[in-house]
Amino acid sequence: MRTRHVVGLVFLSILSLAFLWRHHIRDLSEVTRTYSVFHKYLRRNQDVLVRFSTQLQSSEANDITLPDSVPQIIHQIFLSNGRPNSTLAKYDPAIKSCQALHPGWTFKMWTDTNATDFIAEFYPDILPHYTGYKQNIQRANILRYALLHHFGGVYLDLDVTCLAALDEPLSKGSDRSLTHLPWVTPGAYPAGVNNAFILSRPGHPFLAELLGRVPSRDLPWPMPYVENMLSTGCMYFSNVWMSYALRLEREWRNPGVRKEDRVYILADENGSMDPHMLRGKITTPLFAHGGASSWHGWDAAMIVMIGKHYGYFALGLASLVASIVLAAWKLSRRSKSRRRSSWRSAVSRLSLDRRSLEKHSLLQDEEQGLAKNG
Secondary structure (H helix, E strand, O other): OHHHHHHHHHHHHHHHHHHOOOHHHHHHHHHHHHHHHHHHHHHHHHHHHEEOOOOOOOOHHHHHHHOOOOOEEEEEEEOOOOHHHHHHHHHHHHHHHHHHOOOOEEEEEOOOOHHHHHHHHOOOHHHHHHHHHOHHHOOOOOHHHHHHHHHHHEOOOOOEEEEOOOOEEOOOOOEEEEHHHEEOOOOOOOOEOOOOOOEEEEOOOHHHHHHHHHHHOOOOOOOOHHHHHOOHHHHHHHHHHHHHHHHHHHOOOOOOHHHHHHOOOEOOOOOOOOHHHHOEEEEEOOOEEEOOOOOOOHHHHHHHHHHHHHHHHEEEEHHHHHHHHHHHHHHHHHHHHHHHHHHHHHHHHHEEEHHHHHHHHHHHHHHHHHHHHO
């Protein structure tokens, strides 16, 4: 009986924890979906990949681009968090490389003061979360989404060096460039999209959805890396992108998707995203990425390892859960077996006692008979 109570208590505890952590479980389930669905989605929707090459045919460029370019603004963010602004000087070569390749463009540097004022003025519902985040990287992530939603243009991390102009024609004899796409970003490893470079038209519905989910994803997590990634960072960015892309896929035929609402991922002429991925210290056709990742802590390496081998970790977790369930089932079976054994023992004792009483009664009857005859 005691074992059954323990099993029941454990089961109720698991249900209670699942209810208390239901929002965390939701976020983790979205990560699982992104990892499992992303590449299958791309195989079904090859047109999401922008095969960036000067050999792109003019008709192909016109099919995916808009008549007007996105605003020629490059947004960059430096939130010092009390550090001296001289730290920004180490990014000067990267910043100047982009300025040299984009003459006539507006370059906007967002710092602690003007960034908070911007969020307070245009996104007051997000302001409590923006100011309440524990990490500056969380604020930088949300800020880039809000800036592109409001102004449009291009966002670049500070450690990204420009190697090619973003407004170069996509094909010979064409006036269309990457800046004529409604929204584009590199892919991420092992799945999803990267937010170190984002190009977008103002008011893109993906960015509106991204900002709309901010309050519900502002959750505490035990590790800083996980908290950033799932509340504002690349994993959050990828999860919302996956939801948005799947919805576009469903709406593609009925009622149809507006050209200006589509989303794209950079790829090479063979459709591979790898050459354009901005992960670590790497050079791509468009950029050289410094791979600073200054916000990464002790937990980052562990999470990256899990991301690389998520299948094995999922199998291990499933095995652990199965082991717990099996152990509980065996305990329950053992408890039932003990109860049956105790019942049989009690019945056996009662049967023996009954036979003893019957025997004793017969002996008494015999003794009384002998006494009368005597």
